[in-house]
Amino acid sequence: MEQITPALIDWSRAQFAMTAMYHWLFVPLTLGLSMIMGIMETLYVRTGDAFWKKTAKFWMKVFGINFAVGVATGLILEFQFGTNWSNYSWFVGDIFGAPLAIEGILAFFMEATFIAVMFWGWNKVSKGFHLASTWLTGIGATVSAWWILVANTWMQHPVGMTFNPETVRNEMTDFFAVAFQPMAVTKFFHSVLSGWVFAAVFVIGVSCWYLLRKRHVKFALSSIRIAAVFGLVASLVVAFTGDKSGYEVARHQPMKLAALENLQEGGNAQGLEIAFGIKIPYMLSLLSTRTPDGYVPGINNILEGGYVQPDGRVALSVQEKMRRGKIAVQALSDFREGQALADETKTETARDTLNAYAEYFGYGYVENPQDLVPATGLLFWSFRVMVGLGMLFILFFLVALFLGYRDKIAQSRCRWFYYVAIVCVPLAMIAGQAGWIVAEVGRQPWAIQDLLPVNAAVSSLAPGAVKTTFFVFLVLFFILLVAEIGIMLKAVAKGPEEIENAQ
Amino acid sequence: MSIEPTALIETESAVCGRNIGPLRRVWRFYRDGFRSMTFGRTLWAIILIKLFIMFAILKVFFFPDFLRHKTEREKQDFVGTELINRGVR
Numbered sequence: 001m002e003q004i005t006p007a008l009i010d011w012s013r014a015q016f017a018m019t020a021m022y023h024w025l026f027v028p029l030t031l032g033l034s035m036i037m038g039i040m041e042t043l044y045v046r047t048g049d050a051f052w053k054k055t056a057k058f059w060m061k062v063f064g065i066n067f068a069v070g071v072a073t074g075l076i077l078e079f080q081f082g083t084n085w086s087n088y089s090w091f092v093g094d095i096f097g098a099p100l101a102i103e104g105i106l107a108f109f110m111e112a113t114f115i116a117v118m119f120w121g122w123n124k125v126s127k128g129f130h131l132a133s134t135w136l137t138g139i140g141a142t143v144s145a146w147w148i149l150v151a152n153t154w155m156q157h158p159v160g161m162t163f164n165p166e167t168v169r170n171e172m173t174d175f176f177a178v179a180f181q182p183m184a185v186t187k188f189f190h191s192v193l194s195g196w197v198f199a200a201v202f203v204i205g206v207s208c209w210y211l212l213r214k215r216h217v218k219f220a221l222s223s224i225r226i227a228a229v230f231g232l233v234a235s236l237v238v239a240f241t242g243d244k245s246g247y248e249v250a251r252h253q254p255m256k257l258a259a260l261e262n263l264q265e266g267g268n269a270q271g272l273e274i275a276f277g278i279k280i281p282y283m284l285s286l287l288s289t290r291t292p293d294g295y296v297p298g299i300n301n302i303l304e305g306g307y308v309q310p311d312g313r314v315a316l317s318v319q320e321k322m323r324r325g326k327i328a329v330q331a332l333s334d335f336r337e338g339q340a341l342a343d344e345t346k347t348e349t350a351r352d353t354l355n356a357y358a359e360y361f362g363y364g365y366v367e368n369p370q371d372l373v374p375a376t377g378l379l380f381w382s383f384r385v386m387v388g389l390g391m392l393f394i395l396f397f398l399v400a401l402f403l404g405y406r407d408k409i410a411q412s413r414c415r416w417f418y419y420v421a422i423v424c425v426p427l428a429m430i431a432g433q434a435g436w437i438v439a440e441v442g443r444q445p446w447a448i449q450d451l452l453p454v455n456a457a458v459s460s461l462a463p464g465a466v467k468t469t470f471f472v473f474l475v476l477f478f479i480l481l482v483a484e485i486g487i488m489l490k491a492v493a494k495g496p497e498e499i500e501n502a503q
Numbered sequence: 504m505s506i507e508p509t510a511l512i513e514t515e516s517a518v519c520g521r522n523i524g525p526l527r528r529v530w531r532f533y534r535d536g537f538r539s540m541t542f543g544r545t546l547w548a549i550i551l552i553k554l555f556i557m558f559a560i561l562k563v564f565f566f567p568d569f570l571r572h573k574t575e576r577e578k579q580d581f582v583g584t585e586l587i588n589r590g591v592r
Contacts, residue, residue: 082566325591
């Protein structure tokens with residue numbers, strides 16, 4: 001095997017993870033705030049009350065700051081695909097390229113066009129056109145997210161393609177299977193609406209800061225009421241899609257589920273561990289099989305195989321999958337050799353073998369079955385942080401609604417809630433990051449589930465070069481983050497009226 | 504909801520009292536938008552500096568595309584060989 005060192009793989013993964021997680025700091029707020037400001041401007045258009053215009057404009061400014069700092073950070077991920085993950089980039093072919101191209105052409109330009117009208121079009125275009133531009137800015141961002149998540153879902157559950165050994169690429173055979181597979185739909189709603197939750201928490205947190213300082217009370221109360229309803233609806237959908245996502249992970253990525261639960265030995269009627277050994281009986285079986293006594297394989301069961309999978313087939317052992325993977329990789333080698341020698345029989349025999357074993361192709365790069373077990377400790381706690389905070393936010397929005405709609409929230413005895421709301425802002429950010437860890441660390445070591453592990457996907461670079469760029473990004477991202485927080489705090493400190501006057 | 508794209512810069516056209524073409528209207532819309540910005544200028548400065556760092560420094564010096572200067576055939580051969588050689592024997 002060619003010398004690909006663990007250091008190269010780890011630094012390449014760390015660099016990609018840092019960039020993606022940094023990008024994901026801004027995206028959720030962009031997605032959520034675009035909807036909240038759309039709601040506020042709609043209220044302005046419907047009621048004609050200038051107060052709503054002022055409110056919408058303030059949140060647009062905050063949106064603008066977040067958008068400006070976050071925009072284009074995702075492009076760095078694309079640089080990394082070409083440099084650090086060149087084998088992967090070629091191997092995925094148009095499967096990955098098509099959704100990203102649609103995202104770039106349709107959604108990004110849509111977003112970029114209407115954002116100008118949204119910011120500069122006040123008093124220059126009709127109210128209706130302006131409102132449409134505001135909503136289309138948000139819809140553009142959301143459509144962008146759709147295509148990115150479609151591409152990501154394909155990496156978790158590759159469908160709608162065939163592997164072409166001549167081009168060494170996967171070729172799309174069913175666009176709709178790729179774009180609308182149930183896992184992509186679930187992932188879209190779960191990820192995008194988690195962004196809405198973050199934005200709702202952010203709006204309530206900022207509003208409570210004003211209440212704490214007894215400033216902009218009417219503005220703060222109105223913002224809290226809208227964000228609480230919006231956030232509650234979004235968090236309930238996130239909980240529902242989270243449950244659906246767990247069920248789909250159990251079907252398609254059982255190792256991820258077992259690692260999330262740190263379940264070494266599975267079985268029937270499995271309980272769900274909350275933490276520290278405290279379990280809810282039958283819950284894991286119920287969530288992952290929809291029956292209380294359903295069978296959930298543990299890490300060792302998946303490695304050993306022999307259990308009946310949800311699709312009715314008996315699971316192969318990892319050793320057997322590795323054997324088949326080696327046959328598939330050898331078949332690729334034979335195919336290319338046959339082509340070079342113009343030996344049609346050898347070429348076609350190899351093609352048939354490759355087709356028969358294609359689903360195990362990635363196992364041909366696995367040296368040790370234990371390499372297929374992701375970081376259980378990190379996943380176990382990230383999952384609990386994500387779910388725990390998600391539950392907390394449902395309660396948080398309920399309390400915000402109760403206090404907000406009875407005007408109690410403006411009373412001084414509710415100061416405790418102001419502090420809770422402010423603390424919840426970084427917590428919402430942490431919940432989003434934990435969700436990313438669950439989704440992406442959980443599928444390791446696969447770049448593409450079962451087809452391409454990271455040791456085959458990574459480019460042959462010097463680990464030192466990758467390490468250097470990691471630290472270059474660390475410094476760059478840190479400076480940008482400090483800049484954003486500084487500008488954001490300045491805008492919040494000025495408040496809605498001052499910002500409007502400044503314009 | 505009425506959508507009136509021609510309403511862009513309507514006020515300026517009215518003030519000027521003459522007809523101007525749609526492209527010029529759009530140009531003026533963006534020009535006036537940039538001019539009217541206050542702290543938005545800081546944001547644009549951040550965006551431009553960021554894009555400069557990304558495309559003129561990072562992309563050029565740190566992120567050369569691994570397969571860029573290869574033909575399609577060479578790319579196939581390169582990745583094919585990589586995937587075969589990295590397989591576990």
